[in-house]
Amino acid sequence: MPVIKDIDETQAPLLDHLIELRARLVRAFMALGVAFAVCLYFAKDILAFLVQPLLDAGQSTLIYTKLYGQFFVELKVALFAAFFIAFPVIANQLWQFIAPGLYAKEKKAFLPFLLATPILFTAGGALAYYVVMPTAFHWFLGFQGTPGGVKIEALPNSEDYLGLVMQFILAFGLSFLLPLLLLLLNTAGIVSRAQLVAARRYVIVLVFVIAAIATPPDVISQLMLAIPLLLLFEGALLVMRFTEKRRLAEAASDNAEAEEPQSAS
Numbered sequence: 508m509p510v511i512k513d514i515d516e517t518q519a520p521l522l523d524h525l526i527e528l529r530a531r532l533v534r535a536f537m538a539l540g541v542a543f544a545v546c547l548y549f550a551k552d553i554l555a556f557l558v559q560p561l562l563d564a565g566q567s568t569l570i571y572t573k574l575y576g577q578f579f580v581e582l583k584v585a586l587f588a589a590f591f592i593a594f595p596v597i598a599n600q601l602w603q604f605i606a607p608g609l610y611a612k613e614k615k616a617f618l619p620f621l622l623a624t625p626i627l628f629t630a631g632g633a634l635a636y637y638v639v640m641p642t643a644f645h646w647f648l649g650f651q652g653t654p655g656g657v658k659i660e661a662l663p664n665s666e667d668y669l670g671l672v673m674q675f676i677l678a679f680g681l682s683f684l685l686p687l688l689l690l691l692l693n694t695a696g697i698v699s700r701a702q703l704v705a706a707r708r709y710v711i712v713l714v715f716v717i718a719a720i721a722t723p724p725d726v727i728s729q730l731m732l733a734i735p736l737l738l739l740f741e742g743a744l745l746v747m748r749f750t751e752k753r754r755l756a757e758a759a760s761d762n763a764e765a766e767e768p769q770s771a772s
Contacts, residue, residue: 531600538596542589550581553588557672560636561663564644569665580665587673594625620691624684631683631735635675639722639731643675646727671723678721682736685717686743693747700747710740 546553558569571577602621606614651661692698703710714736715729722728 528604531604535593535597535600538593539589542592543585546588546592547581547585550585554581554584554669557584557669560640560672561644561668563641564648566644566648566661566663568662569668570662571665576664576666580669583669583673598624616694617691620687620694623687627683627687628680631679631681632676634683634731634735635679639679639728640672640675642731643723643725643728646725675722675728679732682717682721682732683739685736686739689740689743690746690750693750700744700751703744703747711737714740 561569571580598621602618609617648661651659653659689698689703693700693703715733718729718733718736722732
């Protein structure tokens with residue numbers, strides 16, 4: 508019965524991993540739940556922060572057409588903010604689960620990407636909040652007027668506005684992680700800098716496609732996403748240039764150290 512014995516021996520480690528995964532998920536959800544409760548209490552203050560770009564664009568009125576509409580808006584606001592607050596705990600639990608299965612060299616290579624993720628996401632969200640949204644909202648509100656004597660006035664819905672804000676922040680935040688993904692693929696040896704340089708024209712087209720899908724259908728928002736993404740892509744290529752040179756130098760050094768004992772013998 509050797510086969511059955513081998514299977515039985517592997518059940519305990521697998522069960523241990525599943526128990527640990529459950530514990531990590533419970534901690535992550537508990538952190539999200541606590542953050543959600545706190546953010547729900549301050550939901551109106553958070554919403555006041557999110558509507559500031561609209562105020563800066565000259566619009567001071569939001570409406571809701573369903574009696575329960577604003578209640579769900581505040582729930583979404585609280586959940587949206589809670590995820591950002593709880594993300595360090597969630598990322599730490601993810602890292603604590605993955606790290607034991609990595610070699611020391613792999614940990615050293617992967618950890619900078621984990622640390623850079625919230626920084627780049629925050630940078631993308633900040634660009635959307637402080638630059639793109641006020642500009643786009645000002646442009647959208649410019650269509651108000653009285654053509655032919657008929658008054659056209661913007662009365663944005665609070666639910667629609669929150670959805671648009673979340674779309675902007677998530678689109679810019681996640682898009683700013685694209686160069687990080689390329690660097691991770693390069694570190695893993697899946698893609699090389701030479702391959703990305705050769706595919707630059709296709710990357711440019713892909714960036715504009717992502718910008719067109721992720722942002723509202725106006726050229727200003729699309730350009731404000733596409734241009735930083737192209738700059739980040741070129742920055743990623745520059746980083747790859749130095750990292751690939753360093754890896755080649757380390758490989759040459761390791762080969763030289765391996766040849767020294769052979770020549771001595």
